[in-house]
Each structure stands twice: as structure tokens, then as C-alpha cells.
Amino acid sequence: MRVVVTGTPGTGKTTATERVAADLDLDVVHLNRLVKDEGLWTERDDERDTLVVDLDAARDELGDWDGIVESHLAHHFEADRVVVLRCRPDVLEQRLLDRGEAEAKARENRESEALDVILGEAVEFHGEESVYEIDTTDRDPDAVADDIAAVVAGEREPSAGTVDFIDYL
Numbered sequence: 001m002r003v004v005v006t007g008t009p010g011t012g013k014t015t016a017t018e019r020v021a022a023d024l025d026l027d028v029v030h031l032n033r034l035v036k037d038e039g040l041w042t043e044r045d046d047e048r049d050t051l052v053v054d055l056d057a058a059r060d061e062l063g064d065w066d067g068i069v070e071s072h073l074a075h076h077f078e079a080d081r082v083v084v085l086r087c088r089p090d091v092l093e094q095r096l097l098d099r100g101e102a103e104a105k106a107r108e109n110r111e112s113e114a115l116d117v118i119l120g121e122a123v124e125f126h127g128e129e130s131v132y133e134i135d136t137t138d139r140d141p142d143a144v145a146d147d148i149a150a151v152v153a154g155e156r157e158p159s160a161g162t163v164d165f166i167d168y169l
């Protein structure tokens, strides 16, 4: 079973999937770490202080994977189920600022979250029947991890478009 966990930076993918890995004894790939460790990028985006990921090289590196891949780019990979973590944009912006991100980056991600950018891509690439949206606002990481585990176990119905953050633009 291949499950990707995607979502705007700050929705809590790394935090929640670390707990799922511990609870379920599953392999979890944190793609951002793999990209850095293996040099799977093409250039540095100095303005955004990020690396431009080489998705083909990342696909090759992952090979015939099983378990969970976590990243805001994870929905670009083939998968059986696609979890999209969501967070109310003002809360998301604050989480990013608390994590030490630059104001411009926090604001950009707040706007992207309000516009459903990643959810839209996930549905476009995989179809609504494969997408599971989980709102992490006001929920602790263990509760989010339980919801992801329920997707892995096949105990949740697909859901997309269940949150509406457009008023937070």
C-alpha cells in the first residue's frame, strides 16, 4: 500500500507521519530529508530559500516503494491513497512563524492554503476517489496521526473539498 501525505508546509506532515511510523511500524520517507541527503535537486531558489526538487530523480530514488511518503510534493508521485493535510490559513501562518520561517514565506503559504492549491493538484492528479482531506486546525498531532492511520487501514472514506478557507485569503 502506497500512501502519500501532502499539504502546504506547516500543516504538520512531518510531525504526524513520524508518529504514524512509530505506531504502525511502517516505513515513512520524509522526502525533504531524502532530497537533501541524496542531492535530488536541480537548483536553489534563493528568493524562497528552498531547493527545486528533481522529481524524476526522486522517483528513481524511491523505486518500488511501499508505506508512506511525506512532502508537500508527495502528490506528484503515484500512490494508492493521497492524504491532504489542511490547516486554517491564519493558524498555519502562525505555525510557520513560530518555526522561524521568514514572513514572506509564511504569508505565501497562508495564501496557497486559502486557495486550496495542493488539494486541487491532488484531485487533478489522482481523482477525488483517492483523496482524503484531514483538517489539522485545533487538533493535536496524535489525533492527526490516528486519522492518517485510519486511511492506511482503509477505515476512512475518501473526502475532498470538505474545508473552505477562502475567507482567510
Ligand SMILES: Nc1ncnc2c1ncn2[C@@H]1O[C@H](COP(=O)(O)OP(=O)(O)OP(=O)(O)O)[C@@H](O)[C@H]1O
Residues within 6 Å of the ligand: 007, 008, 009, 010, 011, 012, 013, 014, 015, 016, 032, 071, 072, 095, 096, 098, 099, 136, 138, 139, 140, 141, 144
Ligand atoms: N497538529 C498540530 N498542532 C499544532 N502545531 C503543530 C501540529 N503539527 C505540527 N505542528 C507544528 O507546526 C510546525 C510545522 O509542522 P511540520 O514541520 O510537521 O509541518 P510540515 O507540513 O511537515 O512542514 P514542511 O512541509 O515544511 O516539512 C512545527 O513547528 C510543528 O511543531
